[in-house]
Amino acid sequence: MSSTLSSAICGFLDEPGHFAVVATVNADSTPHQVVVWYARRGETVLVNARDGRRWAANARRTGY
Numbered sequence: 001m002s003s004t005l006s007s008a009i010c011g012f013l014d015e016p017g018h019f020a021v022v023a024t025v026n027a028d029s030t031p032h033q034v035v036v037w038y039a040r041r042g043e044t045v046l047v048n049a050r051d052g053r054r055w056a057a058n059a060r061r062t063g064y
Helices: 007-014 054-062
Strands: 020-025 031-036 038-041 044-047
Touching (some): 020 054, 031 054
Antiparallel strands (some): 020 031, 038 044
């Protein structure tokens, strides 16, 4: 899915000191939440999803 970020969203994403909370579901159906950093590069929002992170594995497993 692709869309253009509005100037209001870009302004929010560019403010310093913001973090995000990502919530996923573990294989045993229990919830998993983690605080992550993010950054905007043009129209792309980068989120820390290094290999080995449980939330990233959960997201791949469920198709996100």
